[in-house]
Amino acid sequence: MSSPAISTLKMMLAKDLVREMRSKEIFLSSFLFSVILMAAFHFASAANRMPIEYIPTTALWVCILFSGTLGLNRTHASELKNGCFRALMLAPKEAGWIYLAKVTSNALLLGFTLCLLVPILVLFFQFNPGSALFPLLLSLILGILGFVAVGTVIVAVTANTRMSDILFPIIQLPLQVPVLIAGTQATQLCLEGKTPTDWWQFLVAINVVYLSIGFLVYEFLLEE
């Protein structure tokens, strides 16, 4: 990776994180939404006497899906405010690096939100990964990366359309199916004390495919 590319990544990342630390707009909305989802799962599982060992996986991935969608939408909307996204596109940088920087900051924000959900998982579902912590983290990191790799492209494409709030989830959800299947399978196997090597390989492969496509097409997708 060339140094201009690294410096673009670092600049964009620092800018996004400073903005989010100051406004807390995306983090707060994603976190509060996730807490509501967790609470809904808690009451629903109690009412239906669902086996508790399957709930953390479901709850985590539902949070990634819905809070992630909400977060991506808000991140991009804040970038469109004041025409800032145009300023980025006008900068003499390869759009692909701007895409990768956006993926990184979106993944960090979503990952941070999930970290703060751990106490709620413990409280509601007696969540205790124990020795599965690191495999679980790897599964979630790979899953989140795949999720935001797709979402960052789709949210940029749908942002300038009418009904973008509706179009974004409708278009992105089918594309997220492989990530969701692999992510949930890997997470559940980790919690059962198994090593989901095949699913990790699948997630790595799909991340490479999604990130490569995003890197190459970002510039063309954003032309008005």
Place this chain on the structure above:
Amino acid sequence: MSFRVHLEAVSKNFGEVQALHPLTAQLGPGERIALMGHNGAGKTTLLTVIASLSKASTGNVHYLDGDRELKKKPEIRQRLSLLSHQPMLYPDLSILENFLFFSRMYDLGLSKDAILDHLDAVGMSGDPNRLVRACSQGMTQRLAFARAMLHRPELLLLDEPFSGLDIRGIERVQKLLRDFSGTVVMVSHEVDHCHALMDEFWILRRGRLVKKLQRTQYDRAQLEAEFRSELPEEL
């Protein structure tokens, strides 16, 4: 400075609406062109096509450095700048943070002092730690102009640069434009500004370039008369 732009039968459609009919023109080094026309005449569309933000529906835009055609977007975008209706500044960052960010995006590596000097030209160096969202519309417009000039572009594309500015702001921007040696394409509805600062006037009507006038041949009143004569009756 030898940066030129050649528009070759460039048109732009938005669905069934033809915002810009095929237009062929050249923007040479140091030229100062005012784009004039009624609302919806295609002025802003033309600017965004020249800025490489919007792809022409038909035709081609060629960016030339001497005889060499520039193909890579970063290479082209290093040479030009756009001031649009939006300030293109992050509201949650301070003035200084915004300019440091864009200085790095353009590989300028400007120090804080250099940025303050740059802001001084638009009268905005007094409170660099103020958040952009806490600035008034006029202050934001001054900042937007300073941002557009930050990397010393060879082609400056301006869409209503005097919008929201007070009298001192207008004077400062006018001075900066007079001192600027590159090519300027400016959209403005203010005939006074166009006549005072630009050398050539392109009048657009319903997406067509209908007149090209030279300042040497038209005084201010004649220019306004020409401009008014091309306004559609119903507007």
